[in-house]
Amino acid sequence: MxxxxxxxxxxxxxxxxxxxxxxxxxxxxxxxxxxxxxxxxxxxxxxxxxxxxxxxxxxxxxxxxxxxxxxxxxxxxxxxxxxxxxxxxxxxxxxxxxxxxxxxxxxDGNAANVELTAFNQELKTLEVPSAKELEERAEGFIKSHSASLAGVYLLDKYFVQTLKPDLKHIKTLAEGMIGELKDRPYMRELLSRIDEEEKAEIGKTAPFFRLRNAEGKEITRSSLKDQYLLVHFWASWDSISRRENAMFRRIYKKEQKNKDFTLLGISLDWEKDRWKEAIKADTLKWEQVCDFAGWNGEVVKQFAIRKLPANLLLSPNGKIEGKDLDEKAIERKLKDIREENEKKEVAKKVTARNRNRR
Known part of the structure; x- marks a missing residue:
């Protein structure tokens, strides 16, 4: 027993x-x-x-x-x-x-390692593959290995980590993945980021925002309506965006009397005193606002801001008309706005003259 x-x-x-x-x-x-x-x-x-x-x-x-x-x-x-x-x-x-x-x-040791090894060995046989050829090979792998974690790695390497990622194409490839891949933290965050980016694409209506300026006054998108609005994202701790403030000073000097155009600075600062000191040091005379939440700010998320400096051009009806414009592009846009307004004024005068003749 x-x-x-x-x-x-x-x-x-x-x-x-x-x-x-x-x-x-x-x-x-x-x-x-x-x-x-x-x-x-x-x-x-x-x-x-x-x-x-x-x-x-x-x-x-x-x-x-x-x-x-x-x-x-x-x-x-x-x-x-x-x-x-x-x-x-x-x-x-x-x-x-x-x-x-x-x-x-x-x-080796599991399927994902074996699959990626085979992919890399295949690339090794190519003499000098172009970026396009590498993307095509990676896309072919992702589509034919829809449940492989190696596909997630290749999606990030060849499509996400590029200078100008094609978000729609990335989303199409990501949505073709099956199994538990979409539940992984990276994939959830990637798809969430794409959703945010799509909401802030050119042509979309800008989200409503409410922030306070250095004097504590509440500034909203609706309080700046009926004008073209150039929004500049910057921070006192970011040396590159601080240098770019010089460009916005030049634009402000030229356009401060333009009733159809205005500037707005949105800072990603955390400390109020450092923000105010930077506004004074950089001579930023146009409206400045901040919520002191840094990268966690609601407006930063709404406009899908991923880097500094960044800027957005909003039309009078709140549409996003441009993103990350350089000085020449901004000047061209301002010229277009003036010409458009001049045509409207001429049209009004013609209409009024014709009405008076009746």
Whole structure:
């Protein structure tokens, strides 16, 4: 009887230990030519919010890492090269390659690593691929691997992280992904960002806003109606937008008597005193407002402001007519506004003359 009970306890212990996946990842690698070095592993999003150190000795390294779900991480080499890896609990990840070709490592251990390795090996066969060809290859992968986490990485690398991302195209590719990919923090944030950007596209109606100026007076979009409004986003702590204030001073000097045009500065400051000091130091004589919420401000989110400096041109009826205009583009627009108003004045006079003749 005692022997039977002891056997039961052993079986229960075995099932408890081996009934599910281990919550650890075994990572090992050998990269020829790496020698003795130190590598770093960090997460691509908050699902892996830490940095791990990997010590390399004679080209080899290994580590046991704790994870509780499939995560995207970056392997950072001392020369600045970054290589993506995908880790899930219970995986045995093996990395092989050469220090001379860190962009084309051989990685296995799960489907996402194998798929990305195949994609990179395919790129390796191309002589000098153009940006367009790389995008086409990445798009083909994303569409044919709609449930792969490697597709999310390629979406970010080849479509999101560009100078002028095509948000509509990105959204189309993202919406084609299936499974749990859309529930990942990166994808939720990306789609949310695209929704915000679409609401602030040229041609859309500008959202209503209410902010206070340096004297505490409430300024709203409706209080500036019937004029073209050039909104300049800046901050006292941002040296680039501070330098750009010189451009707006020139525009203000030329247009301060223009009844059809006005300027508005919206600051991303947190401290009222520093904001006021900057207004005085930079001689900003036009209306200035701030909610002291920095990047978390409601207006910043409404207009999808992602960088400083930034500007928007709003029409008298509240439509967004331009974004991030340079000085020449602003001057051209102001010239168009004057010519348009002159035509309206001529039309009014002709109408009035014709009415008087009747």
């Amino acid at each position: 005692k022997k039977v009970c002891l056997l039961c306890l052993l079986l229960i212990g075995l099932f408890a230990c081996g009934g599910g996946k281990s919550e650890f990842v075994s990572l090992s690698g050998e990269i020829k030519g790496l020698g003795n070095d130190t590598l770093y592993l960090y997460g691509m999003d908050r699902m892996y919010d830490r940095v791990d150190t990997l010590v390399v000795k004679e080209d080899k390294f290994s580590a046991t890492l704790a994870v509780d779900t499939l995560v995207s991480v970056v392997l950072l080499f001392s020369d600045g090269t970054e290589y993506p890896l995908f880790l899930d609990k219970g995986n045995r990840i093996r990395i092989a390659g050469s220090d001379a070709a860190l962009f084309a490592l051989q990685v």
